[in-house]
Amino acid sequence: MKQPYLLPDISQPGKIGCSLPALDVPPAALPPEELLRTELELPEVSEMELVRYFTALSRLNYGVDTGFYPLGSCTMKYNPKWHEDIAKFPGFTSIHPYQATETAQGALRLMFDLQALLTEITGMGVTSLAPMAGAQGELASLLMVKAYHHSRSNMMRRKILVPDTAHGTNPATASMCGFEINTVPSDSEGNLDMKRLESMMNEQVAALSLTIPSTLGLFDPQIITIGQLVHDKGGLLYGDGANLNSLLGKVKFGDLGFDCVQLNLHKTFSTPHGGGGPGSGPICAKPYLADFMPTPLVVNKAGKYSFTSPPKSIGRLGAAYGNFGVMVKAYAYIRSLGAAGLKEVSEGAVTSANYLKEKLKADYHLPYNRTCMHEVVFSGKRQKAKGAAILDIAKRLLDYGFHPPTIYFPLVVEEALMIEPTETESKKTLDAFIETMKEIAREVTEDLEALHTAPHNTSVRRLDEVTAARQPDLRWEVKSQRPG
Numbered sequence: 001m002k003q004p005y006l007l008p009d010i011s012q013p014g015k016i017g018c019s020l021p022a023l024d025v026p027p028a029a030l031p032p033e034e035l036l037r038t039e040l041e042l043p044e045v046s047e048m049e050l051v052r053y054f055t056a057l058s059r060l061n062y063g064v065d066t067g068f069y070p071l072g073s074c075t076m077k078y079n080p081k082w083h084e085d086i087a088k089f090p091g092f093t094s095i096h097p098y099q100a101t102e103t104a105q106g107a108l109r110l111m112f113d114l115q116a117l118l119t120e121i122t123g124m125g126v127t128s129l130a131p132m133a134g135a136q137g138e139l140a141s142l143l144m145v146k147a148y149h150h151s152r153s154n155m156m157r158r159k160i161l162v163p164d165t166a167h168g169t170n171p172a173t174a175s176m177c178g179f180e181i182n183t184v185p186s187d188s189e190g191n192l193d194m195k196r197l198e199s200m201m202n203e204q205v206a207a208l209s210l211t212i213p214s215t216l217g218l219f220d221p222q223i224i225t226i227g228q229l230v231h232d233k234g235g236l237l238y239g240d241g242a243n244l245n246s247l248l249g250k251v252k253f254g255d256l257g258f259d260c261v262q263l264n265l266h267k268t269f270s271t272p273h274g275g276g277g278p279g280s281g282p283i284c285a286k287p288y289l290a291d292f293m294p295t296p297l298v299v300n301k302a303g304k305y306s307f308t309s310p311p312k313s314i315g316r317l318g319a320a321y322g323n324f325g326v327m328v329k330a331y332a333y334i335r336s337l338g339a340a341g342l343k344e345v346s347e348g349a350v351t352s353a354n355y356l357k358e359k360l361k362a363d364y365h366l367p368y369n370r371t372c373m374h375e376v377v378f379s380g381k382r383q384k385a386k387g388a389a390i391l392d393i394a395k396r397l398l399d400y401g402f403h404p405p406t407i408y409f410p411l412v413v414e415e416a417l418m419i420e421p422t423e424t425e426s427k428k429t430l431d432a433f434i435e436t437m438k439e440i441a442r443e444v445t446e447d448l449e450a451l452h453t454a455p456h457n458t459s460v461r462r463l464d465e466v467t468a469a470r471q472p473d474l475r476w477e478v479k480s481q482r483p484g
């Protein structure tokens with residue numbers, strides 16, 4: 001791939017990227033001298049060079065709009081562009097978070113209706129749209145769990161049980177709430193180990209935090225019994241519903257015994273995930289938790305919509321009421337698909353994942369050989385034994401034009417490869433991916449070097465991902481880049 005123009009390379013003293021008209025108003029006084037810079041080292045380029053520079057940079061991006069992006073646990077699916085347009089309607093974008101609610105009745109109605117739709121979809125009693133990420137919804141849910149137990153003068157419940165397959169945010173948010181975390185192991189089928197759960201569940205446990213389907217992409221058929229076991233000992237069942245792509249329109253959390261659950265609108269409901277936001281992680285809870293819900297909830301009193309704070313609310317999660325634009329897209333998505341369409345989403349997602357599973361299980365080890373839900377987890381341990389780590393395989397996929405699936409997660413699978421194809425990909429794309437995965441499996445035997453040195457045709461090779469995440473280098477700086 002051709003390198004983009006580098007600004008320092010094309011910079012020439014005296015070039016300028018814009019032309020200002022002659023001054024036809026009296027010049028204003030400059031700020032005091034100590035606030036002024038005499039030297040400002042910026043690349044000096046023409047307007048066209050600048051346009052080409054940014055256009056070249058934009059082409060380096062890989063996104064779900066440019067290719068297959070089967071990132072397990074993240075639901076990178078196609079999101080209708082029409083929903084972006086709807087979120088941009090002036091009536092939605094020109095309102096201010098703090099304007100009087102009487103003057104924003106349409107927006108509040110949308111929020112009120114979305115609360116009701118999500119309540120219906122999850123089979124719970126009440127929904128708050130306030131959380132702005134999945135992890136924040138988790139945090140809010142566990143704060144509610146805590147508030148619920150405290151309201152019943154039950155201060156002894158200080159533990160949260162978390163399965164060993166859980167997403168990292170689950171133990172992290174429990175710990176932020178001051179809970180002690182006890183890990184429940186999975187059994188050989190990938191389900192929760194019931195014997196261990198039974199022995200761990202006692203009067204000190206505030207809640208079991210459970211993801212269903214689990215991050216192994218499996219639906220735990222013991223779920224009803226799990227709920228009973230937890231409730232019998234006075235605990236609550238909290239669900240991580242970040243990925244609803246297999247349950248949507250099919251199964252309701254409320255019917256499975258969950259007391260509260262968080263959803264990620266920025267995975268399942270028409271907002272792209274990734275890039276750090278904006279997100280929306282609403283929580284849906286059973287009626288007995290309604291008093292603890294985050295502030296605000298939208299209510300309808302005699303035809304007038306307004307915000308309210310539940311009597312024992314855990315409080316606010318941000319300055320206003322969440323990411324409104326994401327709510328608009330979720331609302332548009334649900335309303336345009338309707339109940340039948342939502343069912344089809346789940347059916348398509350599950351079919352795609354199982355298709356990949358069946359086609360690839362001869363080439364890659366499948367630790368849990370059973371029907372999966374919206375994602376399938378393979379293990380690259382056979383390839384590892386031949387000298388190719390799952391990281392090499394992921395990097396090699398880039399050469400073939402695919403974004404790699406999630407790797408090394410969930411932690412309970414050695415050399416994990418977690419593929420989530422989603423319902424929005426065609427059979428043709430899935431087949432191309434399958435062929436490539438088979439080709440890479442052949443390369444492991446025939447051309448290991450190609451894997452060890454991959455990727456070969458991307459603009460950058462293997463990156464120091466930890467430093468990239470912790471100390472992102474996002475700005476052009478004179479010293480670091482100008483030659484000499």
Ligand SMILES: *Cc1c(COP(=O)(O)O)cnc(C)c1O
Nearest residue numbers: 073133134135167169240242279
């Ligand atoms: C994505 C995800 C989360 C966290 O959601 P964020 O919006 O990134 O905070 C939590 N749990 C699971 C299972 C997820 O896939």
